[in-house]
Amino acid sequence: MIRQTILCCGFLVVLVCGLLVSPAAAQQDETVCIQCHGGLPDALGVPVGEWRQSLHADNGISCHDCHGGDPTDFAMAMSPERGFLGAPDYTAVPEFCGRCHVGVLGDYQESAHGQALQAGGAQCVMCHGNHAVQKASLDLINPESCARCHDYERADKIKGILADTDGKIIAMEEELARLGKLGMAVEAFEGQLFDLRNRFHRAFHTVKEARVREQTGEVLAGLETLRAGVDEIDAGLGQRKLWGGVAIALLVLAGILFLQMRKTYEEDEKG
Ligand code: HEC
Ligand code: HEC
Ligand code: HEC
Ligand code: HEC
Ligand code: HEC
Incomplete structure (x- = not known):
């Protein structure tokens, strides 16, 4: 009897603890880094607000993923023994x-x-920012950003080479989405386009006109192959429509014939 009571109490304790812990579990993204820095002034607090708006926050990359440290321990959070790296120079x-x-x-x-x-060459943070990193696009290439250290002309040339292909990639994304909606199997094409897209958006970082031209050329060739595949699907769809049309025409014809025969039959009856 006593043992049962103890077991029962134990169970209740576990239950209550569980209820108390679960709201905390729901706030799991509120690491000790965010909790403490969120209340700090100036340069120590600003990163929190900026980071919340970032693509990294959307993808679950938090303070400790970049800076290291222990996100669960207030006292030891920034200890080098827990892998804290500090802020890079x-x-x-x-x-x-x-x-x-x-x-x-x-x-x-x-x-x-x-x-x-x-010697002062641009690095990641100069172009993307540190805590407010957003989805990358060609808009990052602009006079305000690129003319801080040299003239804008070379930058603009590279942007020009990339812009044309960028448009073609977006157009292909739309084509595949259209075919997908019609129930066509385009997953393999989407995979290929994803690879091309990744390769393309990396190409910029070489900032070498010749390299960008070369890589853009390869991506364009890949897009041509995809285009051929899409045209084939479209041709198939067109044929399906054609045969569908023929089938409907035949049905209509059969209907007319049937009515005609019935009329003749009725006239025969009367006559
Ligand atoms: C209890 C409060 C507190 C917690 C928890 C905390 N920090 Fe800090 N952090 C500070 C203070 C205060 C400073 C400034 C003084 C210093 O550098 O020690 C700082 C400085 C920093 C710096 C700048 C260091 C530099 O080299 O300039 C970074 C980066 C940082 N914290 C990241 C983190 C990360 C990541 C976590 C979680 C793993 C974390 N902090 C947890 C209070 C905290
Ligand atoms: C994508 C990686 C990344 C993430 C995520 C990130 N930081 Fe940073 N942080 C940096 C870099 C890089 C620097 C170095 C500053 C620079 O060069 O601009 C830095 C610098 C800092 C500094 C030094 C002060 C300053 O602004 O230079 C603090 C404090 C800091 N980070 C806190 C945080 C906190 C708190 C979080 C989470 C809310 C966080 N960081 C998330 C990359 C990151
Ligand atoms: C001189 C400016 C500049 C520097 C320096 C720079 N980037 Fe970029 N980054 C860009 C631009 C512009 C794009 C977009 C290119 C595009 O859309 O084709 C981009 C795209 C990206 C992308 C997206 C690629 C994709 O697949 O969509 C990532 C990730 C990235 N940069 C990370 C970094 C990192 C990490 C560093 C440092 C090692 C860095 N960048 C340095 C300007 C820069
Ligand atoms: C712990 C891993 C990690 C670190 C460190 C990190 N990132 Fe990221 N980053 C990611 C993930 C995950 C994504 C979202 C998925 C993707 O687009 O690749 C991302 C996305 C990005 C994008 C947008 C890519 C796009 O598709 O448009 C840029 C730009 C970027 N990061 C720049 C940086 C910069 C600059 C730093 C250093 C200050 C940095 N990242 C540090 C993991 C990281
Ligand atoms: C922090 C300074 C800085 C910023 C910002 C910067 N650059 Fe540069 N850039 C340099 C330096 C340094 C060099 C190498 C010396 C030179 O060629 O002038 C360079 C060289 C270049 C070159 C010549 C590459 C070659 O192989 O000949 C191009 C193109 C270029 N940058 C494009 C850009 C673009 C595009 C941006 C903006 C997205 C940008 N830069 C922003 C510092 C910067």
Whole structure:
């Protein structure tokens, strides 16, 4: 009897704890980093608000994913033993971001910007920002940003080469969405387009006209192949429509014939 009571109490304790813990679990994204820095002034608090609006926040990349540290322990959060890295200085930023963006880092390191990093070459944060990183697009190439360190002309040339292909990629995305809505199997095409798109958006980081032209050329060739596949599907759809039309025409014809026969039959009856 006593044992049963103890078990029963134990169960109740677990239940109550569970109820108390679950709201905390729902706030799991509120790490100790966010809780503490959210209440700090100026440069220590600003990152929280900026980060909340970022594409990284949307994708679950939080403070500790970039800065390291222990997001569950107030006292030890920023201890180097828990992997805290601190804030990188100017020249350490590419490697800092490149832990996740490996392909971009490779292209960047080969580029004039990467080569001139120690001498003030642009790095990731100069173009993308640090905490308010947004979806990347060609709009990032503009006089305000690019003419801080040199003339804009070279920048604009590269933007020009990329813009045409960018438009073609977007058009192909729309085509595949249209065919998908009609129930066509386009998953394989979408996979190929996704790869092309990724390759294309990385190409910029070389900032070398010849390299950008070359990579853009490869992406355009890939788009041509996709275009052929889409045309084939469209031709199939057209034929389906044609045969559908023929079938309807035959049905109408049969209907007319039937009415005609019935009329003749009725006239025969009367006559
Ligand atoms: C209890 C409050 C508190 C917590 C928890 C906390 N921080 Fe901090 N953080 C501070 C204060 C205060 C400073 C400024 C003084 C210093 O650098 O120690 C700071 C500084 C920083 C800096 C700048 C360091 C530099 O090198 O300039 C970064 C980056 C940072 N914190 C990230 C984090 C991350 C990531 C977490 C969670 C893993 C975290 N913080 C948790 C209070 C906190
Ligand atoms: C995408 C990676 C990334 C994420 C996520 C991120 N940071 Fe940072 N943070 C940086 C970089 C890079 C710097 C170095 C500053 C620079 O070069 O502009 C920095 C600098 C800082 C600094 C130093 C002060 C300053 O602004 O220079 C603090 C404090 C800080 N971060 C706190 C945070 C907190 C708190 C979060 C979560 C809300 C966070 N960071 C999320 C990349 C990140
Ligand atoms: C000189 C400015 C500049 C620098 C420096 C720079 N970027 Fe970019 N980044 C851009 C532009 C512009 C685009 C968009 C290109 C496009 O849409 O084709 C972009 C695109 C991206 C993308 C999106 C690629 C995709 O698949 O859509 C990522 C991720 C990225 N950059 C990360 C980084 C990282 C990490 C670094 C540092 C190693 C870096 N960038 C350095 C300007 C820059
Ligand atoms: C812990 C991994 C991680 C780190 C470190 C990191 N990122 Fe990201 N980043 C991601 C993920 C995940 C996404 C969203 C998925 C995607 O688009 O690749 C993303 C998206 C981006 C995008 C948008 C890509 C697009 O499709 O338009 C840019 C630009 C970017 N990051 C730049 C940076 C910069 C600059 C830094 C350093 C300050 C950085 N990232 C550090 C993981 C990371
Ligand atoms: C922080 C300074 C800085 C910013 C900002 C910057 N650049 Fe540069 N850029 C450099 C340096 C340094 C070089 C190498 C020296 C040179 O060629 O002038 C360079 C070189 C270049 C080159 C020549 C590449 C080659 O191989 O000949 C191009 C193109 C270029 N940048 C494009 C851009 C674009 C596009 C932007 C804006 C999205 C931009 N830059 C923003 C510093 C910067």
